[in-house]
Amino acid sequence: xxxxxLMKQVPDNDSAIILSNDSSSIKLNDITWCTNESDxxxxxxxxxxxxxxxxxxxxxxxxRESSQQVIKDALAKGADRGLYxxxxxxxxxxxxxxAKIFTQALKDENFDLIFSGLQSNDSGNAQLGLLLAEMxxxxxxxxxxxxxxxxxxxxKVKQELEGGWFQWTExxxxxxxxxxxxxxxxxxxxxxxxxMMKKKPIDIFDSSQIxxxxxxxxxxxxxxxxxxxxxxxxxxxxxxxxxxxxxGDLMINDIKVF
Amino acid sequence: MxxxxxxxTVFYIFALVTILYTIYNFRRFFGIFSGKPESKLPKSFLTQxxxxxxxxxxxxxxxxxxxxxxxxxxxxxAWGFFILLFATTVDFLTARGILTKFLPALDTPWxxxxxxxxxxxxxxxxxxxxxxxxxxxPEKLPNSSLSGRGNLLGDMGxxxxxxxLAVGGFLSEAARLGADQPQFAAFSWIGxxxxxxxxxxxxxxxxxxxxxxxxxxxxxxIAVFPMTKMFHAFVVFLNIAFTDQGKRGLLRPMHVSxxxxxxxxxxxxxxxxxxxxxxxTWKQLLDSAxxxxxxxxxxxxPAAQTGKPLxxxxxxxxxxxxxxxxxxxxxxxxxxxKLITETELWSCTTCGACMEICPVLIDHIPTxxxxxxxxxxxEGTPPEMAGESLEKTAQNGNPWGFPKSKRLKWxxxxxxxxxxxxEKKSADVLYWVGCAGSYDPRNQEVSKAMINIFKNAGIDFAxxxxxxxxxxxxxxxxxxxxxxxxxxxxxxxxxxxxSFNKIVTQCPHCYHTLTHEYQDFGANLEVVHHSExxxxxxxxxxxxxxxxxxxxxxxxxACYLGRHNQIFDAPRSVIKKSRGxxxxxxxxxxxxxxxxxxxxxxxxxxxxxxxDRININRFDEAIQTNAATIATACSFCLIxxxxxxxxxxxxxxxxxxxxxxxxxxxxxxxx
Numbered sequence: 001x002x003x004x005x006l007m008k009q010v011p012d013n014d015s016a017i018i019l020s021n022d023s024s025s026i027k028l029n030d031i032t033w034c035t036n037e038s039d040x041x042x043x044x045x046x047x048x049x050x051x052x053x054x055x056x057x058x059x060x061x062x063x064r065e066s067s068q069q070v071i072k073d074a075l076a077k078g079a080d081r082g083l084y085x086x087x088x089x090x091x092x093x094x095x096x097x098x099a100k101i102f103t104q105a106l107k108d109e110n111f112d113l114i115f116s117g118l119q120s121n122d123s124g125n126a127q128l129g130l131l132l133a134e135m136x137x138x139x140x141x142x143x144x145x146x147x148x149x150x151x152x153x154x155x156k157v158k159q160e161l162e163g164g165w166f167q168w169t170e171x172x173x174x175x176x177x178x179x180x181x182x183x184x185x186x187x188x189x190x191x192x193x194x195x196m197m198k199k200k201p202i203d204i205f206d207s208s209q210i211x212x213x214x215x216x217x218x219x220x221x222x223x224x225x226x227x228x229x230x231x232x233x234x235x236x237x238x239x240x241x242x243x244x245x246x247x248g249d250l251m252i253n254d255i256k257v258f
Numbered sequence: 259m260x261x262x263x264x265x266x267t268v269f270y271i272f273a274l275v276t277i278l279y280t281i282y283n284f285r286r287f288f289g290i291f292s293g294k295p296e297s298k299l300p301k302s303f304l305t306q307x308x309x310x311x312x313x314x315x316x317x318x319x320x321x322x323x324x325x326x327x328x329x330x331x332x333x334x335x336a337w338g339f340f341i342l343l344f345a346t347t348v349d350f351l352t353a354r355g356i357l358t359k360f361l362p363a364l365d366t367p368w369x370x371x372x373x374x375x376x377x378x379x380x381x382x383x384x385x386x387x388x389x390x391x392x393x394x395x396p397e398k399l400p401n402s403s404l405s406g407r408g409n410l411l412g413d414m415g416x417x418x419x420x421x422x423l424a425v426g427g428f429l430s431e432a433a434r435l436g437a438d439q440p441q442f443a444a445f446s447w448i449g450x451x452x453x454x455x456x457x458x459x460x461x462x463x464x465x466x467x468x469x470x471x472x473x474x475x476x477x478x479x480i481a482v483f484p485m486t487k488m489f490h491a492f493v494v495f496l497n498i499a500f501t502d503q504g505k506r507g508l509l510r511p512m513h514v515s516x517x518x519x520x521x522x523x524x525x526x527x528x529x530x531x532x533x534x535x536x537x538x539t540w541k542q543l544l545d546s547a548x549x550x551x552x553x554x555x556x557x558x559x560p561a562a563q564t565g566k567p568l569x570x571x572x573x574x575x576x577x578x579x580x581x582x583x584x585x586x587x588x589x590x591x592x593x594x595x596k597l598i599t600e601t602e603l604w605s606c607t608t609c610g611a612c613m614e615i616c617p618v619l620i621d622h623i624p625t626x627x628x629x630x631x632x633x634x635x636x637e638g639t640p641p642e643m644a645g646e647s648l649e650k651t652a653q654n655g656n657p658w659g660f661p662k663s664k665r666l667k668w669x670x671x672x673x674x675x676x677x678x679x680x681e682k683k684s685a686d687v688l689y690w691v692g693c694a695g696s697y698d699p700r701n702q703e704v705s706k707a708m709i710n711i712f713k714n715a716g717i718d719f720a721x722x723x724x725x726x727x728x729x730x731x732x733x734x735x736x737x738x739x740x741x742x743x744x745x746x747x748x749x750x751x752x753x754x755x756x757s758f759n760k761i762v763t764q765c766p767h768c769y770h771t772l773t774h775e776y777q778d779f780g781a782n783l784e785v786v787h788h789s790e791x792x793x794x795x796x797x798x799x800x801x802x803x804x805x806x807x808x809x810x811x812x813x814x815x816a817c818y819l820g821r822h823n824q825i826f827d828a829p830r831s832v833i834k835k836s837r838g839x840x841x842x843x844x845x846x847x848x849x850x851x852x853x854x855x856x857x858x859x860x861x862x863x864x865x866x867x868x869x870d871r872i873n874i875n876r877f878d879e880a881i882q883t884n885a886a887t888i889a890t891a892c893s894f895c896l897i898x899x900x901x902x903x904x905x906x907x908x909x910x911x912x913x914x915x916x917x918x919x920x921x922x923x924x925x926x927x928x929x
Binding site (some may be wrong): 012014015016030032034077185187188189190191192193194195196198199 | 514517518523525528530634635636637638639640642645648649653654659660661662663664739740
């Protein structure tokens with residue numbers, strides 16, 4: 001099984017986000033970077049699959065120089081090889097252009113599986129894995145909560161539906177699968193892993209040298225802003241029964257937690 | 259030359275067989291020579307000689323007011339044994355005509371007297387020990403006795419065996435005195451009294467039987483000695499000789515950065531931490547061989563006392579067990595997961611209670627941490643929640659995972675104007691706020707109090723602000739030497755940029771790490787804990803306090819301030835000066851015997867789901883003093899005690915305060 005895991009470097013959730021003066025971007029100096037959360041689950045799923053069925057796991061990232069750290073972390077955790085597509089201006093690419101660049105970089109690798117996190121914590125498109133499936137002629141499944149390899153050519157996946165429902169689906173390989181957070185427990189990078197990482201190769205593609213004809217942005221950023229936090233408190237009054245019924249109603253229809 | 263005893267030739271044949279068998283039984287012990295080289299060896303010969311006298315011969319640590327019975331028991335056993343060993347050695351030499359000019363003969367009055375005294379002491383000690391094992395049955399004292407030693411006698415068996423030996427000794431003495439009637443027989447007061455029980459003729463008749471009985475039990479004892487609990491009488495002396503008391507508890511640096519930059523490192527086979535018994539240093543193996551299974555460590559261990567699956571003694575004897583089962587030091591058996599479970603290792607708070615009480619100077623904590631290192635650095639399996647805090651430490655420079663850029667937010671929010679080294683470049687005092695002091699809301703109050711005190715006392719100080727990172731204490735104790743070293747090297751680089759005379763910190767964990775552990779990476783820092791600093795400010799009159807003499811205080815000794823760094827008086831002095839001379843009510847477990855809050859050793863960052871919570875246990879002890887205030891001098895203790903107060907719903911009854919808050923509330927001027 002030859003598996004590629006797409007991994008993105010995103011600002012840490014706890015990072016201090018400060019906008020640039022013209023509100024077109026965020027100030028990068030104060031950012032602590034980390035691997036996109038669902039991508040770490042995608043990597044873990046790939047590593048578990050490799051451990052069970054053999055094969056190779058390739059960690060692939062597209063972005064500025066510092067993105068290589070994401071690949072290094074993946075190699076330290078057990079990925080075999082890195083594939084870095086360098087692009088200092090990667091934030092300026094819309095998702096279709098990004099998918100086209102990935103297509104060019106990955107098309108000759110003939111992966112059996114491409115795993116990616118469900119969506120990135122920063123731009124949140126949730127489309128890359130699906131676009132790649134189309135462009136590389138692979139079957140696909142999104143929101144995957146579990147995987148099971150059936151044989152060399154077929155895989156079964158558990159997808160999350162709405163309202164707490166799940167669905168098992170069988171796919172032909174090659175397939176591109178987007179992984180939902182929480183389906184496994186991402187491993188800790190051991191020092192031994194970090195030492196071994198230093199001996200693993202990272203192939204570097206310069207995105208400007210990739211034939212990306214047609215990858216012109218169709219989406220342009222207008223303005224960025226930090227949403228205002230609004231705290232709303234509603235007091236429910238009445239008898240305990242009335243309160244319970246109103247609270248239940250709120251939870252089901254307004255907050256939609258059930 | 260005095261008359262030589264007549265000893266039958268067949269005895270010498272038995273003796274030869276015995277010695278060969280003893281040597282054979284020693285073979286397991288020789289496994290320690292296959293251990294890794296030791297870096298913590300003592301340097302001063304005289305100090306070691308002193309320690310051998312103090313801890314070996316006088317057994318100073320055996321006597322503890324928490325184990326009085328056992329102390330008295332051991333005194334009789336040990337000194338009875340020493341005297342008899344001396345007597346037997348003298349007898350052995352004089353019987354062969356060696357040094358007879360200088361040595362006493364069997365019936366030299368003083369020699370005969372102490373000889374019998376020794377025997378009596380041994381018998382008394384044995385009776386006390388047998389009574390303890392049969393009637394008192396201390397809960398944690400192991401009864402199986404086979405662990406790691408594998409002799410059929412067991413711990414109880416060896417007591418009975420020694421009793422036979424001692425009684426046999428008196429009987430054969432009585433037989434000799436009864437049969438030979440020597441001139442000074444009465445000085446062998448017990449043997450002499452016994453000899454009067456039978457007629458001289460009877461003694462003559464049964465003397466050979468008694469003699470052989472005693473001879474054979476003696477030889478058997480020597481033969482099985484290395485297989486029994488009594489072996490400690492030999493190994494412990496070796497262990498004391500090679501233990502550097504000053505370095506006990508200190509972790510061995512791994513120098514990970516050297517390892518990472520070494521192109522020839524055999525990554526696949528390199529041992530990171532200890533996964534196999536032969537990954538220990540020979541001194542750590544000697545430690546394990548020294549354990550007498552007295553169970554004092556396990557009796558006092560906070561994890562064991564709250565029902566967690568940790569027994570420090572079990573881990574040490576498991577190591578011995580693995581050592582004794584190796585084939586000439588070759589063993590590929592995994593230690594962790596088989597003999598020792600991961601939960602046992604993660605239950606340790608590194609509080610040091612085990613090491614404080616251990617009579618034979620075993621260095622428990624570094625040994626446990628070495629095994630954690632294996633789990634984290636080699637296997638990549640820290641406890642789940644701990645793994646998160648480790649990743650956050652690496653990422654953001656603090657285990658909470660708050661942004662590094664917000665490290666001074668507590669001061670900004672409080673509207674405090676604090677000098678920062680990045681601008682000031684030089685100051686007398688570097689105030690090390692620490693992660694808790696920077697990010698934990700409860701500890702931020704302590705930091706604010708410290709700032710007010712600094713300003714009040716007119717101290718020339720500054721903080722590192724966003725340039726400060728976690729010292730790496732928790733990471734290191736969780737076995738994450740790589741993150742610890744990264745933090746240490748990073749902080750040391752920052753220290754080099756600025757000029758300051760000393761570091762002041764309110765966190766004993768930071769204090770311990772900066773003082774003792776950064777030395778291994780080239781930083782010799784003068785670090786002062788805030789308890790000492792505040793005490794000095796008060797004593798030198800730099801701050802003056804309004805002493806309202808109100809409210810009693812019970813002081814919770816932090817492990818890393820008290821046991822690990824012997825700072826007991828300064829915090830108490832600060833309390834007395836801010837709350838009155840008689841304000842302190844001590845808890846039953848105080849000073850060296852203090853009970854952990856439960857957060858040390860990385861336990862702040864994960865939960866062992868078995869047993870009770872350690873902080874609740876300690877809080878309940880504090881509340882029983884009826885003191886109005888529980889005072890702490892440690893960032894983690896403050897969190898744990900404050901948390902326990904809320905869990906127990908005692909907010910109305912007691913307040914939990916740090917020393918700095920106590921002092922700050924008594925300052926005449928608030929700035």
